[in-house]
Amino acid sequence: MNISAIIFYAISALILGAGILAVTSVKIFRSAIWLLFSLVGIAALYFWMQVEFIAAIQIVVYVGGIVVLIIFSIFLTQHSGKEMPKPTKSKMIFSALASLSGTAFTYNLISHYDGFTFNSSKPFNTSMNEIGTQMLSTTNYGYILPFELVSMLLLAAMVGCIVIAMRPSSNQIASATIMLTESEILNKKD
C-alpha cells in the first residue's frame, strides 16, 4: 500500500463518516455542517485525482453555494438550537432500503469496468484550454448545446427567483448570486 492509497482511504473515510453523521445528527445545523465536510471530502478526492478544475468547481458550487443556501434556509426557518424529532421506524427502513439500492446500482455500474483495478495509464487532460474548447465546440463531443441549455435553465431559475422575491430578502439574493456566479464562471472560463 503506497502513500497515495493511504490518502485515498483517509479521504474516503472522511466522506463516509461525515455523510453518516449528516443523516444521523439530531441538530439540523450540525447536519448541514457534516454535509459540508462530506462535500469538502469529495473535493479533496478530486484534488487527489489531480482534476483541480472539477475540485474547485465542486467547492464553489456545493460548498460555497448549496451548503450556504441550506444554512441560510435553516437560519430563516428554524428555531435556534432545537433538536429535530427522532425519525419514525418506517422512515428509517425506507431510507435504509433506498441507500442499499443506490449502492447496488452504483456497484453494478462500476463492475462493468474490470472490477476495481485502478488504471492510471490513461491520464486526464485537465488543461483549462482543453476544457474551455471542449465546452464551447460544435464539433464531435462538443458540449455547446447542453452548455447553452443549462445557461438558459439557470437564467430562467434566476428570473423566477427575482419574480418570487419581489420583496427581496437576503437569502433569495444569495441564491440568485450563486446561480449567477456559476453560470458566469462557466460561461467566461477561457
Next chain:
Amino acid sequence: MYNQTEIIKDTTELGPEGELVVNMGPQHPATHGVLHLVVTLNGETIKKIEPHLGYIHRSIEKMCESLTYRQFIYVTSRMDYLSSHINNTACALLVEKGMQIEVPERAQYVRTILNELTRIASHELWIGAMAMDLGAFTPFFYAFREREMITEIMEDTCGARLTMNYIVPGGLMYDIHPTFQNKVKAFIKQFKEKVVEYEDLVTNNVIFQSRTKGVGILSAEDAISFGCTGPVARASGVNCDIRKIAPYDVYAKVEFDEVIETAGDSFARYMVRIKEMNQSIRIIEQLIDTIPEGDFVGKTKNVLKLPKGEFYQRVETARGEFGVYIVSEGGTTPHRIKFRSPGFSNLSALSHMAEGSKIGDLMATMGTLDLVIPDIDR
C-alpha cells in the same frame, strides 16, 4: 407585556410572531451609558423599541430635598455632566430670582461665556460619539482635540474639567483666571480653522450623508407633542431656544441666530449642532473683550432661605430645555424639587422615530438625539 426580569433572560427564543427581541444595553457600545432598550426586530427592521431606565437613577430630586440652596447646585453637575455648567447656572438663577439677589455684570458675562464654551464642548463630544456610532472612529479624536482646549480653560477657571461647580447663587465662586481671555481667543482662532476639517471629514462624506439623510424623521407636531427641545426640536423647525424666548444672563444683549432646520431628519439634527457651535463662537466673540470689571459675586446672606412659594427657571443646555422647579416652604431646604431634563423627553420620541427603520438607522437616530443617560435617569 414583558416583565423586565423576564426580558433579560429571554434572549434565545424568537417572539410569538417570529420576531427577534434583542436587549440593546444596559451594556452596549451605542447606548453611551447604561440605557437599556428592548428592541423588537423583524429581520433587520425595527418593530418596537421600549426603553428601560433607572440603571443609574440616584434620585437626585429626593437628595436635594435635604440639601441647602447652596449645596444642591453641586448635585446638578452630576445629571447632564456634559452641560454641568449650564445646569449650575439654572439653579443659581432660580435662587437669585427667588431671593432677588443682584448678580454683578462681570459674573453674568463670565457665566454666559462659560455656558457657550460648555455647549461647544458638549457638541464636540457629540460629533465624535455620533460618528463612532456610524462606524467612523477618526472624527472622535479630531473633535476631542478642540474639546481639550475648552476643558483646559475650564480647568484653569474652576479647577475641574467636567463637573465644574463654578457657580454660586449671586455670581461666581472665584474670579476668572488671568489667562482666561487669551486662552478663549486662542480657542476661537483654532476652532474656526478646524471646523473646516469636520466639514471635510464628516459633513461632506457621502456615506455619512446617506446614513443620516431621511433617517429618523420627526415632524414639528410630533416634536412639540413629545416635548422635544433643543437641537432635536429645532431640526424639525420648532422655535424653542430658551435663550431667545426667555433670555437670562446677558443673552438679551448679544446678537445670535436661533438655528432652525426643517427636514427633521438625523442630518438636520447634525447640521443644527454644527451651526450652533458657530453661533456660540459668535456669542463668545461679542462678550470676551467686553467683560466688565468689578465684583464677581453679589452680596448674599450666609444662609439662603427661599421665600414660601413656587419657582421655575428654564435654561437652554446643549441638549435642550432644562428646567428647575422648586416648591419652597420658606426653610433652608426645598420642599420639593423637580428637574425637567431634556434627554428624558427626547428619549420618549425615540421609539416613534425609529420604528420601521433598520438597526443601522437606530444608531443614527439615537446618536443625533444626543442622549446623556444620567440626565435621563437623574
Next chain:
Amino acid sequence: MFSLEGITTATQDWLLIKFNPTIALAIECVIVILLSISLFALLGLVLVLMERKVAARIQIRLGPNRVGPGGIFQTAADTLKLIMKEGLTPDTADKFLFNLAPFIVMMVAMLLLAPIAFAKNFQIWDINIGVLYISAISSLSVIGILMAGWASNNKYSLLGAMRSGAQIVSYELSAGFAVLTIVVLTGSLQISEIVAAQQNGWWLFKGHIPVIIAFVLYIIAVTAETNRAPFDLAEAESELTAGFHTEYSGMKFALFSLAEYINIFIVCAIGATLFLGGWMPLHIGHWEGFNHIMDYIPSSIWFMGKTFFLIFLIMWFRWTFPRLRVDQLLNLEWKYLLPISLFNLLLVTIIAIMGWHF
C-alpha cells in the same frame, strides 16, 4: 545575488540525496506547514501593529509606544494576554461547532496561502487553476462565520452571521469579475503565468481604463469580503456589539482576528499579483538603466512592498469612512458594482480580442 529560489532548490536536493522521495516529500510538507504557521503568527503580529500605528497616525496620536522600542512588542504582549485568558464557551452554545468555527476560519485562510507567489519561483503550489482555486477556497470562509454566529446562540451573533453571509456571497461576484478581467487578458488562471505576463509592464498600466476600473472594483469588493470597515457590518460594534464573534474570548477570539488580518494579507497579495505584477519589478519601457536598477531589488521585497501598499490602502479606508447600512451595502453591490463589472468584463474581452492593450 540572494535568492529564495536557490534556498528551496538546495533544500530539496539535499533532502532527495538523504531520503527516498516519499519521505523527502513528507519532510518538505512539514517544513512548509511550519513555515506557513510561523508566517501566520508573524503576519498577525505585524499587521495588527501596523493597523494600530496607521490608525494612530490618521487619528493624530502616537499609537502603542510602551512595550519595546516604538511599541513593536505591543501585539506580542497582547497575544500573550489572549493566550492566558480563559476561552469561555457559553452554556447554551452548540459547544462543538462553537469551538470548531475559529479553526475553520483559520484553516481556510491557511489554504489560501498555497498558490501565492511570494518571490521569483518561490511558491508552495503552482496550481494550474490558481485564481479559481483562490475564489473557491475563499468562499469557504463564510461557513466559519455562519457557524460561529449560529453556534453562539446569541441574537447579535446570529444577525451578524446573516449579514456576513449576504455580504460575502454578494461581493464575491464583483471580486470574481475583477479577477476574471485579468484572466481574460492573460489567458491563464495560473498565478505564475499571470505574473510572467506582466514582464514588460503591470496590468494596471498595460490594460489601461478597464483594468483600472477592475482594480477599483476589486479593492472595494475585497474590503467587503474581508468584513473590513466601511463594510464591517458583520461585526458592527455600535449595532451588534461584535457581531458574529460577540461570545468569543481569549485565543478563540484571537484566531478570528488573526484570520481577518491573514485574509487581508491574502487578498492584497492577490491584488498585487493580478494588477501590480506580483514580484515583478517596476519596468518602464526602454529605460534600460532604470530597469536594471529595479532588477537589483529582490523580488520578495517587490512583492511585499506592493502587498503592504494595498494593505495600507484598506486600512486607510477603515479609519476614514463611516459604516454603510445593510441595505445600502447590498444596493451598492447589486445596483452599481455588479452591472459595472459585467460591462467592464465585456470591454476587457473586446480589448483582449482586438489586442488593444499594450
Next chain:
Amino acid sequence: MTNEEIKEYISAHAPNATFEETGEWLNIIIEAAEWKALATAIKGNPLQMDFVFCLTCVDWKTHLTMVYHLTSTKQRHNIVIKANLTIDQPQIETVAGIWRTAEFHEREVFEMFGVHFSNHPDLRKLILEEDFKGFPLRKDFEDPINMIKL
C-alpha cells in the same frame, strides 16, 4: 393673550377652577375630574397650549398635587395647572393622548408618587424594578438600607 382672557376661557371649561397670580406665571387650581376635558379644550384654539414642558407631582403629606406646566409654542404664554389628589387613592385622568410627552412623565410620577393615571396606554414602572415597594419621592418613604439621612 392676557391672563384675564385665559382665566375667562378656562372658567368656561372648568367652572370650579380657582386662580392664583402671585408667582411668575398664572396658576390654575382645578378639580381632578375636570382635567381631561380642560386639557382637550386648552390644547386647541384659541389657547393652543401644545407643549407640556414640565409634569410632576408634589407631596404635601395630607394630599398630593399634580402640577402641569404648559406653554404655547405659537403664542408663548405659560400657565401652570394644578390638581389636588387624595393621598390614599390618588387618581387622575391621563393626558398621554393629548400630549405624548405625558406618557413617560406620567409613568415616572406613577412609580415615584403612586398616582394612578386612568386610561394610560402603558402604565408600568419605567425607572424602578417591577417588584419595588413604596413610592420613593413621597415624604413618608423610608429606605433604611440605601438612604443616608443628613
